Amino acid sequence: MHGFDEANIKKNKFEIVVIGGSAGSFPVVSRMLEKLNPAFKLPIVMCLHRLKDKREGFKEALEIKSVLPVVEPNDKDLIEPGKVFIAPANYHLLIETKERFGLATTELIQYSRPSIDVLFDSCADVFMDKALSIVLSGANKDGAFGVKRIKKKGGFVMVQDLEECSMTTMPEAAINAAKPDMILPSMKILEYLNCL
Amino acid sequence: MFPSYNDFETEIEPEELRKLTDAVLTKYGYDFGNYAQSSFKRRVIVVLRKHGIKSMDVLIQKIIHDPIFFEQFIHDITVNTTEMFRDPTFFKALKTLVFPVLNTRSEFNIWHSACSTGEEVVSLAILLKEENLLHRAKVYATDINHSVLKKAESGRFPLRNLDLYTQNYNNTDPKGKLSDYYKIVDNEIVFHRELIEHVRFKHHDLAVDHQFFKFDLILCRNVMIYFNQKLQNRVFELLHASLFLNGFLALGAKESLIWCKIADKFESVSDHEKIYKKVKL
Structure with missing residues (x-):
């Protein structure tokens, strides 16, 4: 029914899902959040490139279809299951501990703040092999360093199938930087998540 | 261009950060021991990159023996992002x-x-x-x-x-x-x-x-x-x-x-x- 070999699904292995993409991946993300199992039990943390001076609207737009609440965390907010967290405009979002987020206004990384590299790197440090990372369509190389670090700490890397991506620079860079565990179209990634 | 920490391969362990913050506190009275780990580690990596320093021990020695370098370190380690009428x-x-x-x-x-x-x-x-x-x-x-x-x-x-x-x-x-x-x-x-x-x-x-x-x-x-x-x-x-x-x-x-x-x-x-x-x- 889900099309995955049971043996391939690392049930109960992961404690967090981190997702990166550029603004162009918004429709894909929106659709994934619409089709996600409402009982999905891991915290989902996303870094999508966005305009730095538009504080409002992004979270609200994602929330329209999402089956789970979408939250832009404040500094030191709790990392909780059953929620989708997105990096706020003009801040880097970091995993500070297994329980809490951190934020930073430090320099742009790969021309981006929020940066996927910063999120994934901090996630690798804290969650090690319990992290599942996903890189979607995007127009620059942000995220490649991040998945390399996730991989190095024993975490899991999924990349959106290039055939399906509107912009391939980001997933391509991720594929070159870290041999991904899986390369799949977005709806297959979603199916995988729903099997966890 | 200010170096970023991307492609920097050196791992910094929490104990090494502790050694650094202890040394800075003892020598200069600045206490970075309770800075948020996730972002502080990244600041330290930026400093290492900028000066081409390969290990934490070398950085600590440089800080202890060179007060002028330490002033530069304080400048690099603290975050000075600001703008007029931000928000x-x-x-x-x-x-x-x-x-x-x-x-x-x-x-x-x-x-x-x-x-x-x-x-x-x-x-x-x-x-x-x-x-x-x-x-x-x-x-x-x-x-x-x-x-x-x-x-x-x-x-x-x-x-x-x-x-x-x-x-x-x-x-x-x-x-x-x-x-x-x-x-x-x-x-x-x-x-x-x-x-x-x-x-x-x-x-x-x-x-x-x-x-x-x-x-x-x-x-x-x-x-x-x-x-x-x-x-x-x-x-x-x-x-x-x-x-x-x-x-x-x-x-x-x-x-x-x-x-x-x-x-x-x-x-x-x-x-x-x-x-x-x-x-x-």
Whole structure:
């Protein structure tokens, strides 16, 4: 029914899902959040490139279809299951501990703040092999360093199938930087998540 | 181009960071031991990259034996991202929610804590002047970093940011034009002296220094994010002690008091702009 070999699904292995993409991946993300199992039990943390001076609207737009609440965390907010967290405009979002987020206004990384590299790197440090990372369509190389670090700490890397991506620079860079565990179209990634 | 930590392969273990912060504390009295680990580690990596230093031991030796290098280290390790009228809606909220209260006082005290290069000090001074409040304000601006304080005192900012600053200013419902307040000299925006001549610039480290005055308004925006919760609690106590009853505390857009121990001694004035009022001693 889900099309995955049971043996391939690392049930109960992961404690967090981190997702990166550029603004162009918004429709894909929106659709994934619409089709996600409402009982999905891991915290989902996303870094999508966005305009730095538009504080409002992004979270609200994602929330329209999402089956789970979408939250832009404040500094030191709790990392909780059953929620989708997105990096706020003009801040880097970091995993500070297994329980809490951190934020930073430090320099742009790969021309981006929020940066996927910063999120994934901090996630690798804290969650090690319990992290599942996903890189979607995007127009620059942000995220490649991040998945390399996730991989190095024993975490899991999924990349959106290039055939399906509107912009391939980001997933391509991720594929070159870290041999991904899986390369799949977005709806297959979603199916995988729903099997966890 | 300032080096970034991408493609930097050296791992830094928590014990190594501890050795570094212990050495800095012992030698110079600065305490970075309770900075937020996730971002502090990244700052250290930026320093290592910038100077081509391969190991933590080498960095520690350099810091201990070279005070001039240490000043540079402080500059690189602290975050000096700032802009004029950052978050224009915050400044609008100050005008509508805080200025009317200040206006009831013959004089009042303002503290820009961690003022960095001073962009926010000038921003607030302009708005106070427009509301005819500036002459009644006693303003302190402090930072951990001597070199940014010097810049702040000059009242000069790089010209390249002028469009952004003008746009931000225009979004605060201003009474004038930003160009009323500066001249352009040698590729710098030079603000009128009267905006900052009354400001006392002073070295102050939130992690170790104590209360030095009492205030009606404290701005401490995007500073707490670099501290862990233990240090945040210390600093919130310091800020609380430094405020008069009914004084205001302004935090960054994504900072909040809710996790601190003395949260119940404050009341929210604006949830969205993170402006709080001290309601209990």
